[in-house]
Amino acid sequence: MYSMPKILLIEDDPQVAQLLQIALEQKGHAIYWARNGDEAARYLPKTDLLALDLGLPDVDGVELLRQARALRPRLPVLVLTARDDEHTKVYCLEIGADDYMTKPFSVLEFIARVQALLRRSYGGPRIRVGPLELDTEGYRVTLEGRELKLSKTEFALLRTLATAPGRVWSRGELLETVWGPDFDGTDRVVDVYVNMLRKKLGDDPRDPHFIETMVGVGYRLLEPKRDNPTVF
Ligand code: CA
Numbered sequence: 001m002y003s004m005p006k007i008l009l010i011e012d013d014p015q016v017a018q019l020l021q022i023a024l025e026q027k028g029h030a031i032y033w034a035r036n037g038d039e040a041a042r043y044l045p046k047t048d049l050l051a052l053d054l055g056l057p058d059v060d061g062v063e064l065l066r067q068a069r070a071l072r073p074r075l076p077v078l079v080l081t082a083r084d085d086e087h088t089k090v091y092c093l094e095i096g097a098d099d100y101m102t103k104p105f106s107v108l109e110f111i112a113r114v115q116a117l118l119r120r121s122y123g124g125p126r127i128r129v130g131p132l133e134l135d136t137e138g139y140r141v142t143l144e145g146r147e148l149k150l151s152k153t154e155f156a157l158l159r160t161l162a163t164a165p166g167r168v169w170s171r172g173e174l175l176e177t178v179w180g181p182d183f184d185g186t187d188r189v190v191d192v193y194v195n196m197l198r199k200k201l202g203d204d205p206r207d208p209h210f211i212e213t214m215v216g217v218g219y220r221l222l223e224p225k226r227d228n229p230t231v232f
Contacts, residue, residue, distance in 0.1 A: 005030070005048040005118055006029070006030045006031075006046060006047050006048050007024055007029050007031055007032070007047060007048065007050075007051060008032045008034060008040070008044060008046075008047035008049070008050050008051070009021065009024075009031055009032065009033050009034070010035075010039075010040045010052045010053055010056065010061075010064070011033070011034075011051070011053040011080070012036065012056050013053070014035075016053075017033050017035075019107060020051070020107065020110060021033060023107045023108075023110070023111055024111065027115070032046070032047060035056075036057060036058045036059065037056065037059030037064055040059075040064060040068075044068055044071060045071070045072070046181070046182075048076075048122070049076045049078070049114060049117060049118060049121070050072075050078070051077075051078045051080060051110075051114065052065055052068070052077060052080065052097075053080045053081065054079060054081040054082075054083060054088070054092070055081060055082055055083075061081070062088075062091065062092065062095070065077065065079065065092065065096060065097060066095050068096075069096035071181075072176070073173070073176075074121075074173060074176065074177060076098050076117040076120070076121040077096060077097045077098050077099075078098065078100070078101065078110075078113055079092045079097040079099070079100045079101070080101050080103060080105070081100075081102060081103065082102070082103045083102075084102050089102075098117055098120075099113055099117055101113065121163075122163065127159065129162050129165045129221060129223075129224060130224030131143055131144045131224075132158075132162065132201075132210070134155075134158065134159055134162055139152070139155055141155065143201065143202075148200050148201070149200070150197070150200060151196075153178065153193055154196060154197050154200065156177075156178045157174065157178050157190075157193050157197060158221075160177045160178055161211065161219065161220065161221035162221055165220075165221045165222065165223045165224070166220060166221070166223040168214050168217055168218055168219070168220045169218045169220060170218040171187035171190045171191075171218050172187060173218070174190045174218065174219070175187050175189070175190060178193075190218075190219075194211055194213075197211065198211055208222060209222065
C-alpha cells in the first residue's frame with residue numbers, strides 16, 4: 001500500500017455518506033463512495049479497506065460482503081448496520097467482516113476503527129522482526145543497523161511478509177497485496193522477487209534465516225529465534 005489508503009464506503013444514505021467522507025478526507029484518506037451493488041463492484045478491486053452498510057436498496061449487504069470476501073480475501077472490512085441483533089453480528093464476523101459498528105455511531109469512533117483496521121492490516125510505521133527493521137513511512141530497511149537498498153516492490157514484499165512473521169502467504173495473496181488486483185502477470189513474479197530479496201538479505205533458501213519456502217503453498221518470514229543474540 002504505497003499511495004494514501006483508499007476506502008470504499010458502500011452506503012445508500014447520502015447524509016451519512018457525506019459525513020463519513022468529509023471525516024475520512026480530513027484524515028488523509030481517499031474515498032470511493034458507492035450507493036449500490038453495481039457501483040460497489042466497480043470500486044472493490046481498487047480499495048484498501050471496505051466500510052459496508054448492510055441495509056442497501058438493490059442488494060443484500062450480507063451477500064455483498066460474501067462476494068467481496070471471495071474477490072478480496074485479505075481486504076479489511078468494517079460493517080455498518082442498523083441491525084442490532086446478535087445473530088447478524090456473529091454471522092457477519094463468521095463470513096469475514098473484521099469489525100462491526102451498529103448505527104447510530106459516532107464519527108470519531110468510526111475513524112478510530114478504520115485507522116485501527118488499517119494499522120492491523122498493513123502495519124504501523126515501524127516494523128521490527130529480529131535484526132530487521134522497516135520504516136514504512138521512509139521506505140527504509142536496516143539489517144542489524146545496516147541499510148539495505150531495496151526496490152519499491154522488494155520493499156513492499158518484505159513489508160507484507162513482515163506484518164505477520166510466521167504466517168504463510170500464498171503466491172496469490174502476495175500478488176494481490178504487493179502487486180495489486182489489477183496486475184496482469186503470473187505468480188512467477190513472486191518467486192523472482194523473493195529470490196532478489198533473499199540475495200539482498202544474504203539469505204540461503206536451503207537454510208533460511210529470513211524467508212522460508214513452504215513447498216506447494218508459498219512463503220513466510222521466519223519468526224525470530226529466541227536463542228539468537230541478534231534478535232529480541
Ligand atoms: Ca442503508
